[in-house]
Amino acid sequence: xxxLALKNIFRYRLRSFLTMAGVAIGMFLFTTVExxxxxxxxxxxxxxxxxxxxxxxxxxxxxxxxxxxxxYLASIEQVEGVRKAIPIQIxxxxxxxxxxxITFRGVPPGSLLEYNSDLEVxxxxxxxxxxxxxxxxxxxxxxxxxxxxxxxxxxxVGINVYVAGIIKSQEVQDNNVAYVHLxxxxxxxxxxxxxxxxxxxxxxxxxxxxxVAQKIDAIFSSDSHPTVTRPEKAFFAETAKQMIExxxxxxxxxxxxxxxVLALVANAVLxxxxxxxxxxxxxxxxxxSRFRIARLITxxxxxxxxxxxxxxxxxxxxxxxxQSFTLGNEGLTLAITPSATVLFHGLLVALALGFTASLYPAxxxxxxxxxxxxxxx
Amino acid sequence: MSNLNxxxxxxxxxxxxxxxxxxxxxFTKGQNVIxxxxxxxxxxxxxxxxxxxxxxxxxxxxxxxxxxxxxxASSGKLIIDSQDLxxxxxxxxxxxxxxxxxxIFQLYHLVPILSAYENVELPLLLQSLTRSERRTRVxxxxxxxxxxxxxxxxxxxxxxxxxxxxxxxxxIVHDPGLLVADEPTGDLDRESAETILDLLRSLxxxxxxxxxxxxxxxxxxxxxxxxxxxxxxxxxxxxx
Numbered sequence: 001x002x003x004l005a006l007k008n009i010f011r012y013r014l015r016s017f018l019t020m021a022g023v024a025i026g027m028f029l030f031t032t033v034e035x036x037x038x039x040x041x042x043x044x045x046x047x048x049x050x051x052x053x054x055x056x057x058x059x060x061x062x063x064x065x066x067x068x069x070x071x072y073l074a075s076i077e078q079v080e081g082v083r084k085a086i087p088i089q090i091x092x093x094x095x096x097x098x099x100x101x102i103t104f105r106g107v108p109p110g111s112l113l114e115y116n117s118d119l120e121v122x123x124x125x126x127x128x129x130x131x132x133x134x135x136x137x138x139x140x141x142x143x144x145x146x147x148x149x150x151x152x153x154x155x156x157v158g159i160n161v162y163v164a165g166i167i168k169s170q171e172v173q174d175n176n177v178a179y180v181h182l183x184x185x186x187x188x189x190x191x192x193x194x195x196x197x198x199x200x201x202x203x204x205x206x207x208x209x210x211x212v213a214q215k216i217d218a219i220f221s222s223d224s225h226p227t228v229t230r231p232e233k234a235f236f237a238e239t240a241k242q243m244i245e246x247x248x249x250x251x252x253x254x255x256x257x258x259x260x261v262l263a264l265v266a267n268a269v270l271x272x273x274x275x276x277x278x279x280x281x282x283x284x285x286x287x288x289s290r291f292r293i294a295r296l297i298t299x300x301x302x303x304x305x306x307x308x309x310x311x312x313x314x315x316x317x318x319x320x321x322x323q324s325f326t327l328g329n330e331g332l333t334l335a336i337t338p339s340a341t342v343l344f345h346g347l348l349v350a351l352a353l354g355f356t357a358s359l360y361p362a363x364x365x366x367x368x369x370x371x372x373x374x375x376x377x
Numbered sequence: 378m379s380n381l382n383x384x385x386x387x388x389x390x391x392x393x394x395x396x397x398x399x400x401x402x403x404f405t406k407g408q409n410v411i412x413x414x415x416x417x418x419x420x421x422x423x424x425x426x427x428x429x430x431x432x433x434x435x436x437x438x439x440x441x442x443x444x445x446x447x448x449x450a451s452s453g454k455l456i457i458d459s460q461d462l463x464x465x466x467x468x469x470x471x472x473x474x475x476x477x478x479x480x481i482f483q484l485y486h487l488v489p490i491l492s493a494y495e496n497v498e499l500p501l502l503l504q505s506l507t508r509s510e511r512r513t514r515v516x517x518x519x520x521x522x523x524x525x526x527x528x529x530x531x532x533x534x535x536x537x538x539x540x541x542x543x544x545x546x547x548x549i550v551h552d553p554g555l556l557v558a559d560e561p562t563g564d565l566d567r568e569s570a571e572t573i574l575d576l577l578r579s580l581x582x583x584x585x586x587x588x589x590x591x592x593x594x595x596x597x598x599x600x601x602x603x604x605x606x607x608x609x610x611x612x613x614x615x616x617x
Contacts, residue, residue: 001502004491007490007491008490010490011489011490278486279486279488282482282486282488283488283499284447284471285445285447285474285480286474286475286480286499286500286503286547287471287472287474287475287476287500287503288471288475288503289468289471289472290467290468290471292503370447370448371442371447371448374447374482
């Protein structure tokens with residue numbers, strides 16, 4: 001049955017190709033939207049294993065307006081429940097929403113790997129980075145987007161750095177930034193030594209995120225530089241509200257694409273049924289049951305959906321992987337990264353669409369009157 | 378030629394494969410009731426080659442379709458090999474057809490995307506056979522119609538006569554007792570038509586197939602054991 005369905009699909013190559021191309025375009029759009037939604041969920045939805053707080057200057061708008069004394073670190077580290085803390089200076093090329101945001105994070109060279117133990121240097125070496133003051137450890141997604149390799153020199157935000165290594169991390173943000181030495185960035189960005197943008201703080205467990213945040217803010221509330229401490233993901237969700245709304249809207253585009261694919265496949269399969277009226281009647285004369293006829297038509301719809309879907313989903317995944325789009329806002333980044341889940345989901349949707357779209361045509365084909373169809377011109 | 382609607386089989390001693398009693402088929406078209414087959418009775422012996430003749434609209438194709446189990450009678454009885462077709466549901470009739478009937482169309486009706494081999498294999502896909510069992514049967518059927526060397530050709534690579542031989546192979550591959558043929562030579566040149574008629578004759582004579590054939594061609598009817606003439610849904614004459 002499958003082989004007969006496949007042969008039928010390739011019988012009218014142009015028509016099948018056009019249908020599959022239409023399905024592919026729709027599923028490309030759907031997969032892109034799904035990838036955006038999922039990438040957004042990854043950076044904004046807090047989970048039980050999220051134990052990172054970010055300490056900012058109160059009323060900050062952009063990393064450039066958040067200036068905190070570096071010596072706050074000692075006080076933060078003493079708060080009960082704090083496991084590790086690290087001062088970070090941030091320099092970005094664009095503070096608003098941007099598709100190509102470049103973020104430098106200046107950290108004390110000796111503290112980075114200790115603070116972030118799941119950071120893995122996949123190319124180059126951490127030792128080189130520690131030794132050289134203008135060295136950068138570049139996140140994998142950032143490096144891919146910019147075409148950077150170990151040993152390259154590059155300039156951005158008026159800062160010239162040497163790529164000492166490429167890193168990857170479970171933390172999405174780490175893959176989209178370049179880590180440089182804190183004193184180097186403080187001087188290069190003209191902020192001056194002793195001032196940082198934020199402190200990243202790891203606490204003992206997710207349950208104590210809020211109490212620890214409150215304690216930290218309480219310490220500095222009367223200081224000349226009061227702080228606001230929040231979980232990193234909650235911070236992103238708040239600052240990137242407009243971007244999130246925009247991405248939320250794209251869900252409708254995804255649904256539109258799905259509806260278009262459904263209509264396209266249904267129309268194509270209906271045309272197939274109409275074009276094979278007599279042939280179907282001949283099969284019924286030979287003894288093919290109504291159910292078997294319906295199965296044959298459904299099989300063709302499924303194949304059209306699956307082949308077109310695989311083309312669209314596959315090309316979307318490859319496109320997003322190679323293009324490495326990154327949306328940025330206020331120094332935090334959202335990498336539009338396709339995942340296996342999106343791929344699987346896309347294929348499943350394509351299969352379901354092919355099946356749903358062919359139900360009515362299959363029913364029509366199986367119900368056509370046999371003798372009249374045989375006599376049809 | 379008295380009471381021609383009650384014609385008996387040519388050999389009264391043989392067992393009838395097909396028994397038709399007062400069979401009527403009528404349908405409504407607009408305001409009119411059309412009766413292509415009117416109160417017809419007939420018996421056909423096992424292994425008999427029967428030709429049905431008559432002008433267009435005489436009811437011969439309707440009778441053929443009823444015998445093949447692809448149409449349902451309005452009234453009367455149609456019993457084939459002790460099976461009352463009127464008592465079968467649509468699904469049962471489809472199943473019965475897949476086992477007992479081979480249908481040969483005037484315009485062959487081969488599936489154009491399939492090779493001769495694959496076309497002949499189609500009825501076997503409905504049976505629980507292994508691939509090698511199917512292969513043996515398909516090759517035998519194609520050999521029988523003399524097309525072993527064309528089994529991988531598609532219909533558009535075959536002549537009309539060859540296409541009809543593939544259609545005959547498709548009709549006999551599952552070894553049905555009854556073959557129905559609707560003007561099998563109607564679209565063929567004289568030479569090809571004779572080949573097809575010889576083939577049908579030998580299927581009846583050598584393999585004991587019961588054949589009911591609709592034809593307009595008196596030469597085709599002449600090779601049958603019996604020829605019946607229909608007009609206005611009724612039998613009007615018999616040639617033996």
